[in-house]
Amino acid sequence: MAEHFHLNTPLLESTSMSRRVGTTVYLKMENSQPSGSFKIRGIGHLCQQLARQSKGVVCSSGGNAGMAAAYVARKMGVPATIILPSSSPQMVIQGLQDQGAAVKIVGKVWDDANAEALRLAETEGLTYVPPFDHPLLWQGHASMISEVAASLGPSVKPGAVVVSVGGGGLLCGVIQGLKDVGWADVPIVAMETVGADCFNAAVKEGRIVTLDDITSEAKCLGAKTVCKQAFEYSQCSELTIISELVTDQQALHAVETFLDEERVLVEMACGAALAAVYSGLIRRLQDEGRLPTLLGPLLVIVCGGSSVNMEQLISLKHKLQT
The missing domain is CATH 3.40.50.1100 (Rossmann fold)
Structure with a gap:
């Protein structure tokens, strides 16, 4: 590893x-x-600590956190779901899909996407990867x-x-x-x-x-x-x-x-x-x-x-x- x-x-x-x-x-x-x-510094560190045995990670993102989570998940062999707000450019969606992540568009701003990520973590038993608020x-x-x-x-x-x-x-x-x-x-x-x-x-x-x-x-x-x-x-x-x-x-x-x-x-x-x-x-x-x-x-x-x-x-x- x-x-x-x-x-x-x-x-x-x-x-x-x-x-x-x-x-x-x-x-x-x-x-x-x-x-x-x-973003990969913190997200890589968090995923190593929290997602080794995970059935999948979910991250809400304006782009960069999602790219980092998708990259790290691919390297760890864990499925990734990235929730983006509708303001995200097409190239970000494409980039995430290239990393093998599933992408969902929810809401207008990051806060809307984050609510959905938290819901999925709860209902699907996924590891929630916060984009900025975690020690x-x-x-x-x-x-x-x-x-x-x-x-x-x-x-x-x-x-x-x-x-x-x-x-x-x-x-x-x-x-x-x-x-x-x-x-x-x-x-x-x-x-x-x-x-x-x-x-x-x-x-x-x-x-x-x-x-x-x-x-x-x-x-x-x-x-x-x-x-x-x-x-x-x-x-x-x-x-x-x-x-x-x-x-x-x-x-x-x-x-x-x-x-x-x-x-x-x-x-x-x-x-x-x-x-x-x-x-x-x-x-x-x-x-x-x-x-x-x-x-x-x-x-x-x-x-x-x-x-x-x-x-x-x-x-x-x-x-x-x-």
């Missing part, structure tokens, strides 16, 4: 992004995972930070980490990873798009809130409620978590710039994190005194994305032309 399903992904230095920010920018290339995103997932995701620490060596510590937030699973994993390697004091810039901003809304309100709807095109950030652990971290005085928003246009522009400069195509959800650099947000946080003026290396988690291709990119450009 494989020790784990994820790869130790490259940590790349980006000269063009470094020039923009005025400090070295390191990219943790989670887009190069076998399933296309970081085993965060434990799995934390491995990316220990890889970064190993790559950078003991003398280098990030000045800040930039991460996209959907339901909060990646954020929780990154925080756990930072604690594991003794970097708990490193500030985290948590990025969302306007219209998929359940974490930012919770931070502003000082309590967990549920969005009425997901209006952003960054569908993979589309949870209406952030996980409780992510919110609790935001209230913790020992941690510095800066919650920021970009528009869909800024996220898309970041995706396009990243494609031009780094020759890598990622989805809008990942573009939210990249936009922190490309839209000048990091510089603004420095000007406002919320990040140090002399900033150590910036670590950007390139979380990836399995629901983007050229056709999808062109269609997003048409949709978001202002």
